[in-house]
Amino acid sequence: MKTPDYSKYIKTSFAIAKKNKWLWIFGALVGAGNNLSFDWISDLAKSKVNDKPAPENLFSLPETSAKVLGSATDAIKDWVYHVPFHKWVMLVVLLIVLVAIGITAVVIIQNWARASLIKSVNKALSGKEVTLQNSSPEGFKYLKKMVLLSLLIFSLTLGLMVAVPLFWVGIYFVVQSVTILKILWFIVGGLLALIIFLITFALTTIVNIHAERFIVLKNYAVLPAFKAAFTAARRTLLPAIITGVVNFVFRIIFGIAVAFSVAVFIGLPTYLTVRAASSDLTLAIILGTATTMAFVIFIFVATLLSAAVNVFTYSNWNQLVNDYYKNQDHDSGEKVKEDNQND
């Protein structure tokens, strides 16, 4: 694949995100979906690092609380044993059904938004008008395939998160009788496992980006899209990494801008309110009201801008994938020509 013109990508994506406000709806839902979807896995991995040991007195909580609450604890215990079994079953079943409904709704919303956004960005790139009405049916058209793909990617990511640490722990147990090897594997193997994990995770992400577009833009079935995405990921690895970095940098800039705005528009007025509270209550109330209003406006604007940033990043990916398709078509065209000449 030829080296893409990244500055053109950025300019075009900026123009697309600015012009097509309807796309922000999909951008917002894609963003909301990120918080509700499979990111909990990486959060889980991160949280392990910061986990502090539980305070010792936590383990004696049942006894201490029993001392404080006295007869109430016994009454609760008695009551728990007297609740009919079918009521516990009902509680568990209802909770499971509720969670299942919630997950189903989130998966549908997220995949619909992704499919609609991918298709609509391409429409916008080709100069067509984009509205919620004409984009929404596109999302439904590819919904089933997108859900299946997200399940496939989820399984792969989960498998990866289990396999890599297992591999590291497994080798660690094998070499644990030899002290030097044990220490060496602990450090080198740990780093190796981390590198393997990061590389495969990045690859899975790139494959996912391509596969989603093969499904939505080229109407591939799930498995063929996944296979084609592997080839595309291999051929566009460097451009994809650069595009990823560009998107990442823009997100970081956006994050810094948000943090700065919080400090200026929320932090400073809050500080002034707290200071004013000790001397002038009326001024504190006015400042407090103004800060609350500023906070609400800030949340609104931040949500809008975050949605626009998502549209921007999706547009960058779409342009990269479109260029790959063009090259592919061009290459296959050349091959046909060559074949014809050979004949």
Add this chain to the structure above:
Amino acid sequence: MTDKIKYASFWERVLALLIDTSIYLMLITLAIFKITGVNDFASLLNNIYDFVLLNLFLAVFIFPIEVAMVSFLGGTPGKLIIGIRIQKESGKLLNWKEAFIRLTLGKAVSGLFFGLGYVWIFRDEKKRAWHDYVNNSVVAKKNNYGWIIGFLILCLFLFINFETVIGIVASIGANSEFYSSLIFG
């Protein structure tokens, strides 16, 4: 055909929503009334447990009931009382899939940016919110004076809710000794 459709206004839709909410609220306040009407610990726990189950039950079953009502009758109880109906431009009712999408995805879309999608009704010539755009539906007005009946019924429901809340406060007052002993030992 399309020209003859009268579209429900924002306020009529809000009224329908208030009626629906007051019905759900009635179920919840009655359950709270039941909780506060006891003066022994075991019954209190039993009632709280039943209250939790009721809320879970409502959360799980209200949604499919709403989907069924929208696809078979054209709306939730509030909309039906007022005489407004969710339908396609052609006059057909939504099928269950479309109703499901409208109530999940559609509402998520309208709820974005502090509910901007609902306020969109004021702007759209067919008085559509963003969740109407999502599956190309409209809310048609079948009865011009339905809002009067709706308003009266809302008042009735609100009165029942108010009476129940008064009952809850009275129950707590009547069992004040029991509740003080629970809190202060």
